[in-house]
Amino acid sequence: MSVGAPGFMAVYRREMRAWFTTPLAYIFVAAFAFAAPAFAFNIGRFFDTNRADLAPLFAYLxxxxxxxxxxxAMRAWAEERDRGTLEVLLSLPVSLSSVALAKFAAAWTVAGGALIATFPMWVAVNFLGQPDNLAIAIAYFGAFLLAGSYLAVGQALSAASGSQVTAFVLSALAALLLTMAGLPLVTDTLSGSAPAFLVEAIAYASALERFSAFERGVVGLPDVVYFLSVIALGVSAGGLLIGTSREAGR
Known part of the structure; x- marks a missing residue:
């Protein structure tokens, strides 16, 4: 089993071809490029703020x-099972860790392309005024890390699921819990019945709270470590689950 860059790049190129030789990636990027401004303009009242920044975009992102x-994320491993190609993929002279990381990196690349598709809004605010471009860049960096965290968790659940639909539902639920963990609605509800340390731990795990620092243009090492840790755990869990299912003959 080969470990390292050659194996990783081989699977990464395979995944990128799978995304871009079909309409999947293009549809996803186009949908994101349409939905993100729609949220900012219609719900975030972009023009009503009278400010040259992208706060309405990042608030709903x-x-x-x-x-x-x-x-x-749902297609990462579940689609391989559906198509019967998982066994072929795992029989390649590539380590399972390289396969898991390459699958994640390819999906993260597509997610990055979707975020780049919203850059026309960044250009627009520079025509409208003089925004803090460094703060906007930091917020985009935070959004990229947040997207990676959701992707990693989703791919782990895809590895644990028998179908793409199940993987999507479980991943969306996990992302919802990860997002809402630190909201007052959750912490206030738990504070009456759960120990204080548990409530604090749940609030600490909130992805939304971590992302809010990037929204303010602040890059904190604990926040970066948090997102990278979630990504590492998600990718590792996905690889371990696939390895376990292979050994069990699934």
Whole structure:
């Protein structure tokens, strides 16, 4: 079993071809490029703020990613099972860790392309005024990390699921829980029945709370470590689950 860049790149190119030789990636990017501004203009009241920034976009971006990233992640392993290609993929002279990481990297690349598709809004605010472009860049960086976290969790659940539909539902639910963990609605509800340390731990795990720092243009090392840790755990869990199912003969 080969480990390292050659095996990773071989699977990465395979995954990218799978995305871009079909309409899937194009449809996803187009849907994201339409939905994100729609949220900012119609719900975030972009023009009513009278400010040259992208705060309305980033305020609703986590909720949009919460739905679209599971849709991107659900095919990672479940589709391989549906098509009967999982055994062929796992028989290649490539380590399972390289396969899992390459699958994640390819999906994350597509997610990055979707975020880039919203850059016309960034250009527009520069025509309308003088925004803090560094703060906007930091917010985009945070959105990229947030998208990666949802993707990693979604791909782990795809590895555990027997179908893409099940994977999508479970991933969307997990993303919802990860997003809402630190909201007052959740913490106030739990504070009456759960120990204080548990409530604090749940609030600490909130992806929305972590992303809010990036929205303010602040890059905090704990927040970066949080997102990278979720990504590492998700990718590792997906590979372990697939390895376990292979050993069990599934």
């Amino acid at each position: 986590p909720w949009l990613l919460m739905i679209l990233m599971p849709a991107l």
